[in-house]
Amino acid sequence: MRKKIVVHIGTHKTGTTTIQNVFETNRAELKTLGVLYPATNREPYPGLPKHTSVFHAMGNTESAEVERKILLEEFEKSNCKFMIISEEGLAEPRPGALRFFAPFTENYDIHVVAYLRRQDVFVESLYNQFVRERGEQRLISEFCRAPKIKSRLDYHGILTSWRELGTVSAFNFDSVKSRLSDSLLEAVGAPILNGHETRENVSPDMRIITALVYMHRTGLKFDRQAMLNTYKKVYTGQAVKKTILGANLRAEVLQWCAPSNEKLKSDFGVSFNNENPIESFYPNDIPELDAAFAALALMSAEGR
Template sequence: MPVVAYVGYRARKRQMKLILHIGTNKTGTTALQQFLSINRKKLGKHGIYYATPPDTHNFNSVVRAPRRSMDGAPSWALLPRYHLVARQDEILGKFFVDHLVHAEREGAHTLVASSEALYCMPIHLHNPGDKNVCVDTLAQIECLRAAIPSSVNCRIICYVRRPDQYLESLYTQCVKQGMFTGEIAEFVNIVDDMLDYHRCLSMWQKVFGGSNTEARVYETALPNLIHDFLRYVLHLQESSLFAKASPRVNERLSRDLIESIRLLNKDIPCSKRTFDQRIYALVDERIADPSSNHEYLSPDERAGLLSRLEPSMKRLRTEFALPAFPQFDYEAAKAAWRSYPGLSFERIQEIECHYKDAQAHMGFRLERVFKRIASIARRKLPFLSFVLDFVRASGMHRILLVAVKRFK
């Protein structure tokens, strides 16, 4: 394991603590991250420093920082097989050390960082089947640990939900973001290792220590995961002192729109697929009587999946002292089951009409132009990346986007 170059960091007499929230996906992570971001100053009064790159609400971009392999293909692994332009451990090391220095300067005793991209390092969700991507999760976790100064006391926090519901929610997210265009049965084979919570978290235990790795059941934390995180992770009891995050975060799209996106993207190369959450949300609002059927697994498929994962879930509950996941009532599910009929021709036409109308809005068109220009500039004129990074870090791009929204 390589030694991080940033070895000059020295903690003060009071040991700095790092709380690393690793997900999982689809457990309210976006809402939690936005809450932590908008309450940075108030958290600072309690000695807690929330670490992110400038102008973002998590550090996914650091974890997923793309680097080019020898054949020019993007690689998202922390420890790729091919020579990279920049070492991922150095990127992570600089991120943590820089924020640890800032945290100590502000008098904080605890640093919090959140990225759902860390759980199981789900790089196989990007271009599934890509053989050029390293999937040695344990080595990636070891790389992450090596990037954090050894003097820092690390605590790993992971929320998990019942695997079948996690699978369905993750599937819809990957479909709507253009990352996957197949049926859910094929998707299960790709993300099967991510559903084995015990296996994944055992690797975190091995690297960070059993006493420093904690799992919490998402369903038990409801109806308010933010309150659960404040009380049981940050040990802050007065949640009313903090500003509330937007209630409309990463909302679920209708089944009809998800299916339409999946079919549309099947004929579009992965590199050219686009995802604009605001456009899709606008389209979803305009669909007349959309399908509310969000059960992608039949009762038999659901029961089979849970039965196969039960030994792992039992070990997880035992080792992490977790409450049981909500029970699946097979008979009730079978009685209520209605398979999704698919999209009618009329529904496809309706969605296409709403989508074209939403895309034609001047504000969305200008925003796409800005993003396209920035993307081309980074690719064709690498030296401009420093200017674009400065614009992003300074918040100037957000001012431009706010101005653009006036056209929407």
């Protein structure tokens, strides 16, 4: 029986940080179970518990060869039967990802694991992340219609391309979100950890995200994290708002994705519910002025 390389490709905003932290924290225990979670302390982001070095290297032939060599040396030295590589950027439809892993198929079995959210919910969560981490300036209507974003929503196409390398297991995130890391280990035939899981990287209120977008659009520099923290104080005690699309744009997104989702269900066994949130017809993308004034007052009172 050949050893197995497990490629966890995310997607974004499906508990990926939770899984990565579990595997990083429990690396020694995993190794006793025959599962290697290789070192994540290489550039470009050695402080993150994921394999950013793989994503960074896959666009350059020489760098990719060096990275593959490092991974295989660690794998063979470990005497483990499984090696898990986790990086949510691998779910982006880039041919470099497949080229990076293709050479492994000569001597190892490849098993790809992906977690999926219904595309309208996914695009809202991705927008939330892009605003917080990348300074996204587009309104949600522009963001979700952008070709590069729409390409991420064709789950069937993405998973089908990965199937060229080996086995693909896909899950509806909502059906396994209480035991993500163990669901991954089970899917690939590895021993499970039983527990050890705390949800990480929970997205903040969409009203905060809307305010940050308009601040980004001014072109002025500001302390994004400080502003985020201040707005969190302003909205403390209120129900968290997770949606922003509005009913019309949500329906548009789901209509785009319907053909792909039909094939996703038949080929990979993943389907999504039909429940929609109660919301207005149009995107909720205008900042609340009273909250903005409260944030300014709070920052002034704190001497910022």
